[in-house]
Amino acid sequence: MTQRTEISSLGEFGLIRHLTDSIVLKNESTLKGVGDDAAVLNYAGKQILVTTDLLLEGIHFDLTYTPLKHIGYKAAIVNFSDIYAMNGKPKQMTVSIGISKRFCVEDLDEMYNGLRIACDNYGVDIIGGDTSASLTGLTLSITCIGEAEKDKIVYRNGAKETDLICVSGDLGAAYMGLQLLEREKKVFAGEKDFSPDFGGKEYLLERQLRPEARRDVIHMLADAGIVPTSMMDISDGLSSELLHICRESQVGCRIYEEHIPIDFQTASMAEQFNMNLITAALNGGEDYELLFTVPLTAHEKISALKGIRSIGYITKASQGSYLVGRDGGEVKLIAQGWQ
Amino acid sequence: MTQRTEISSLGEFGLIRHLTDSIVLKNESTLKGVGDDAAVLNYAGKQILVTTDLLLEGIHFDLTYTPLKHIGYKAAIVNFSDIYAMNGKPKQMTVSIGISKRFCVEDLDEMYNGLRIACDNYGVDIIGGDTSASLTGLTLSITCIGEAEKDKIVYRNGAKETDLICVSGDLGAAYMGLQLLEREKKVFAGEKDFSPDFGGKEYLLERQLRPEARRDVIHMLADAGIVPTSMMDISDGLSSELLHICRESQVGCRIYEEHIPIDFQTASMAEQFNMNLITAALNGGEDYELLFTVPLTAHEKISALKGIRSIGYITKASQGSYLVGRDGGEVKLIAQGWQ
Numbered sequence: 001m002t003q004r005t006e007i008s009s010l011g012e013f014g015l016i017r018h019l020t021d022s023i024v025l026k027n028e029s030t031l032k033g034v035g036d037d038a039a040v041l042n043y044a045g046k047q048i049l050v051t052t053d054l055l056l057e058g059i060h061f062d063l064t065y066t067p068l069k070h071i072g073y074k075a076a077i078v079n080f081s082d083i084y085a086m087n088g089k090p091k092q093m094t095v096s097i098g099i100s101k102r103f104c105v106e107d108l109d110e111m112y113n114g115l116r117i118a119c120d121n122y123g124v125d126i127i128g129g130d131t132s133a134s135l136t137g138l139t140l141s142i143t144c145i146g147e148a149e150k151d152k153i154v155y156r157n158g159a160k161e162t163d164l165i166c167v168s169g170d171l172g173a174a175y176m177g178l179q180l181l182e183r184e185k186k187v188f189a190g191e192k193d194f195s196p197d198f199g200g201k202e203y204l205l206e207r208q209l210r211p212e213a214r215r216d217v218i219h220m221l222a223d224a225g226i227v228p229t230s231m232m233d234i235s236d237g238l239s240s241e242l243l244h245i246c247r248e249s250q251v252g253c254r255i256y257e258e259h260i261p262i263d264f265q266t267a268s269m270a271e272q273f274n275m276n277l278i279t280a281a282l283n284g285g286e287d288y289e290l291l292f293t294v295p296l297t298a299h300e301k302i303s304a305l306k307g308i309r310s311i312g313y314i315t316k317a318s319q320g321s322y323l324v325g326r327d328g329g330e331v332k333l334i335a336q337g338w339q
Numbered sequence: 340m341t342q343r344t345e346i347s348s349l350g351e352f353g354l355i356r357h358l359t360d361s362i363v364l365k366n367e368s369t370l371k372g373v374g375d376d377a378a379v380l381n382y383a384g385k386q387i388l389v390t391t392d393l394l395l396e397g398i399h400f401d402l403t404y405t406p407l408k409h410i411g412y413k414a415a416i417v418n419f420s421d422i423y424a425m426n427g428k429p430k431q432m433t434v435s436i437g438i439s440k441r442f443c444v445e446d447l448d449e450m451y452n453g454l455r456i457a458c459d460n461y462g463v464d465i466i467g468g469d470t471s472a473s474l475t476g477l478t479l480s481i482t483c484i485g486e487a488e489k490d491k492i493v494y495r496n497g498a499k500e501t502d503l504i505c506v507s508g509d510l511g512a513a514y515m516g517l518q519l520l521e522r523e524k525k526v527f528a529g530e531k532d533f534s535p536d537f538g539g540k541e542y543l544l545e546r547q548l549r550p551e552a553r554r555d556v557i558h559m560l561a562d563a564g565i566v567p568t569s570m571m572d573i574s575d576g577l578s579s580e581l582l583h584i585c586r587e588s589q590v591g592c593r594i595y596e597e598h599i600p601i602d603f604q605t606a607s608m609a610e611q612f613n614m615n616l617i618t619a620a621l622n623g624g625e626d627y628e629l630l631f632t633v634p635l636t637a638h639e640k641i642s643a644l645k646g647i648r649s650i651g652y653i654t655k656a657s658q659g660s661y662l663v664g665r666d667g668g669e670v671k672l673i674a675q676g677w678q
Contacts (some may be wrong), residue, residue, distance in 0.1 A: 005444040016470055018444065019451050023465050027430050029486065030464040039466035041431060043486065046383035052467060052482055054435035058474040091366050092380060096393035096480055105344035105357065112358050125369040126362050127378035128391060131355055135397040141435055141480035143391055147368065147382065 013335065035248070036156050037085040037232050038146065047153060049146040051082035057137030065181045068107055070209045072114025075140050078235065080122050081213040081288045083146035085233035087154040087221075090122055090146040090213075095129035098139030111140075122215065152227065154292070159230040159249035163293040163314040166228075168217045168307055170261040171238055172277065175284025176269040177201075177208025183273075203265045211288045217308070218290075224301050228292035237283040240335040241291050243321055252319040253333075255312030257326050282323070282333070352674065374587070375495050376424040376571050377485065386492060388485040390421035396476030404520045407446055409548045411453025414479050417574065419461050420552040420627045422485035424572035426493040429461055429485040429552075434468035437478030450479075461554065491566065493631070498569040498588035502632040502653040505567075507556045507646055509600040510577055511616065514623025515608040516540075516547025522612075542604045550627045556647070557629075563640050567631035576622040579674040580630050582660055591658040592672075594651030596665050621662070621672070 010018055020034040031047070032040040038051035053075065055061060061071050076093065083090040095115060099108065119126055124144070184196040198205055214233075221228065230245050238260070246253055260281050270277040293314055294302055302308055312324075322330040349357055359373040370386070371379040377390035392414065394400060400410050415432065422429040434454060438447065458465055463483070523535040537544055553572075560567065569584050577599070585592055599620050609616040632653055633641055641647055651663070661669040 003445055007438065007440075007442065007444055007447070010444060012470060015444070015447070019447060019470075020465065023455075025464045025466075026462055027464050029430055030466055033464060033466040034468070039431070039433070041466070041484065043387055044383045044385035046385065048382055048387070050431070050433060050466060050482075050484065052433040052435055052469055052480070054437055054469045054471050054478065054480055056437050056471055056473050056478065059437075059472055091368055092378070092389070094378070094389060094391040094482060096391055098393055098395050098398075098478070099346065101346075103346065105346055105349060105354070106342055108346070108354070108358060116362075123365055125364045125366050125372060126359070127364075127369055127372040127380070127389060129373070130391055130393045131351060131358075132393050132395055133398055134395050136475035139393065139395065139437070139478055139480075141391070141393055141478075143389075143433060143482040145380065145389065 032155070037082040038088070040086070040153055045150065047148045047150055049083050049086050049088045049148055050143065051079055052141070052143040053078050055140040057139070062185070063138070064185050066209060068111040069114035071140070072111040073118045074209070074211060075142050076115050076118035076124070077211050077213050077288065079142050079144035080118070080124065081233040081235070083144055084213050084215055084218050085231055085290060086146070086148060087152055087218060087228070087231065088146040088148035090124045090144050092125050092127045092145040093119065094143045095126055096131070096141040097129065098132045098134035100134045100136060100138070103138065122213065154228050154231040155248070156230050156232050156245050157248035159245050159251050159293040159314045160295070161251060161314055161316055162296045163229055164296060164299060164302060164310045165242070165253060165255055165291070165293055165312045165314060166302060166308050166310050167234070167238065167261065167289055167291050168214050169287065169289040170263045170266065171234065171287050171289065172281035172284045173204050173207040173263050173266045174211060174286035175280050176266050177204035178286070179273055179275070180204055180269065181208065201265060201269065203263060204269060208286065211286065213288060214290045220305055224305060226294055226298050226301055228294050231290060231292035234287045234289045234291050235285060237285040238291065239282040239333045243333055243335045245291070245293065246317070246321050250317050252315040252317050253312060253321045254315060254324055256324045259309060259311040261309045371494070376421040377427070379425070379492055384489065386487045386489055388422050388425050388427045388487055389482065390418055391480070391482040392417050394479040396478070401524070402477070403524050405548060407450040408453035410479065411450040412457045413548070413550060414481050415454050415457035415463070416550050416552050416627065418481050418483035419457070419463065420572040420574070422483055423552050423554055423557050424570055424629060425485070425487060426491055426557060426567070426570065427485040427487035429463045429483050431464050431466045431484040432458065433482045434465055435470070435480040436468070437471045437473035439473045439475060439477070442477065461552065493567045493570040494587070495569050495571050495584050496587035498584050498590050498632040498653045499634070500590060500653055500655055501635045502568055503635060503638060503641060503649045504581070504592060504594060504630070504632055504651045504653060505641060505647050505649050506573070506577065506600060506628055506630050507553050508626065508628040509602045509605065510573065510626050510628065511620035511623045512543050512546040512602050512605045513550060513625035514619050515605050516543035517625070518612055518614070519543055519608065520547065540604060540608065542602060543608060547625065550625065552627060553629050559644055563644060565633055565637050565640055567633055570629060570631035573626045573628045573630050574624060576624040577630065578621045578672045582672055582674045584630070584632065585656070585660050589656050591654040591656050592651060592660045593654060593663055595663045598648060598650040600648045
């Protein structure tokens with residue numbers, strides 16, 4: 001009798017742990033394997049970062065409202081963001097594409113164009129890849145290689161009690177952009193030309209369709225002489241990422257609702273949709289902002305940096321991980337991934 | 340008016356050239372980009388190889404007759420083979436998986452098991468990856484990183500006039516194994532238990548379902564003090580690969596039908612199927628043998644190596660690329676890729 005355990009019973013992160021927990025690293029050149037934004041290799045004393053992302057049509061993007069150029073651009077950015085989140089610099093990238101007959105050469109040109117603009121903007125070389133026919137939708141798999149100065153790599157596991165928790169930019173806008181696009185898709189269902197009026201909501205769309213990686217934040221921190229104790233990028237949502245840092249660092253945390261940075265457009269959209277704004281900011285995902293911790297002694301330096309907000313502090317693991325509401329009440333943080 | 344150029348009008352290799360021809364490399368650490376079995380990076384004087392492969396259900400594998408464990412094993416091997424084909428050693432690997440609801444945790448365990456056995460056999464670390472839900476079939480994307488001694492990397496572009504053309508092992512068996520599996524699939528169509536009798540054809544199935552990468556050949560060549568002038572692995576078929584070497588090296592070639600190594604089981608199966616044996620050996624693909632060229636002066640050394648056959652020689656480009664038949668007639672070599 002064969003057993004059948006549904007993948008949904010483990011969830012995304014449970015599945016990754018299940019598959020990779022017992023991996024024993026064999027090579028000296030492998031410094032860090034599964035479990036951070038990128039793997040870390042050591043070749044001749046140089047530290048190399050490797051990250052990879054798989055993007056599937058219908059799961060990660062919807063061609064109804066996403067131009068292929070944007071898909072290419074975003075796919076590259078998502079990977080660069082992982083390298084920056086290790087305090088490294090992206091340098092090379094491979095691009096594998098699976099394509100069905102629905103697509104023509106001009107479609108691929110458009111997607112590749114997006115990839116190349118991203119690579120030009122961030123100084124990354126496309127060094128190889130694979131192209132394949134696909135029976136179904138569009139598949140895009142990217143692996144990015146970066147470099148980091150020795151001993152400057154920032155992992156998820158270095159957060160210490162009393163450290164400040166910081167985020168760059170603002171949260172929840174990419175998620176609201178997605179909600180907006182999904183709503184308009186329903187409204188325009190069946191119509192050939194999809195061109196709704198998005199006036200006044202440009203920021204939300206830009207955050208969803210054309211995100212940037214926070215290279216500027218990495219430079220700003222370096223210039224200020226701040227080396228974070230832990231860092232990751234916010235792709236799955238603040239809650240989820242913060243819980244990763246807490247688990248890897250064996251600590252707890254308190255973050256404050258009133259300090260979570262949210263753009264005006266995000267707030268007004270949440271109201272229109274009658275959605276809980278703080279839930280969108282905590283669990284929305286795809287913001288590609290940086291979440292990091294710094295020693296309490298860096299407080300003044302951090303306060304002086306534009307676009308960086310301290311949202312709380314690290315505690316002992318035994319104190320758990322909580323959001324402190326505006327009324328002072330505490331709500332336990334919960335991670336969300338795909339099921 | 341938007342133009343629509345079908346991808347089939349370019350073919351696989353034409354498409355790759357179309358997308359990548361105008362890439363300008365920006366980073367010092369990028370030594371070689373698109374266009375060989377693997378890209379070559381230079382970090383602190385150490386040379387690093389990167390290769391990637393995308394495997395899609397229904398295109399690269401058929402779950403009717405391929406156990407998931409074998410899919411995992413083969414997916415890893417295909418990548419290792421690309422690294423060996425550069426005269427390097429595979430060291431690290433990322434694994435991205437897209438999975439639909441059809442699959443359960445035990446299925447993934449089986450596939451991962453195949454990946455891990457391959458990694459254990461070849462000394463490779465799994466360092467990361469991505470898992471995602473998929474709306475359709477199983478997607479597997481692997482990127483492999485290897486290392487090579489400086490100045491020992493063998494590219495496709497070094498073949499010189501009068502060089503000997505050599506191949507390891509034998510050709511066409513993997514393709515015949517696939518034909519056999521496809522035939523039995525039709526015979527058993529609709530029946531629940533797929534368990535035909537493959538007695539006497541084990542070698543063909545093994546070549547199709549559980550290929551190995553020719554690390555042993557790389558070691559043998561090193562021990563014999565032979566550095567090939569050009570090399571690649573035979574994944575798309577001898578004709579196609581040889582034409583790659585000829586184009587990249589700007590040379591022509593003559594190979595001899597009578598020297599092409601073919602196993603007895605392959606020959607007998609071709610007869611049963613009433614197929615042209617030499618076509619299967621030239622265009623079959625998935626053999627994962629090594630195709631390489633050596634200077635004529637290495638002739639004696641090569642003859643002494645077990646399992647290596649000289650099949651012809653390199654000519655001036657102006658003399659074209661031909662197969663010389665048993666009757667002395669010449670047939671132009673033609674490449675095949677997917678359309």
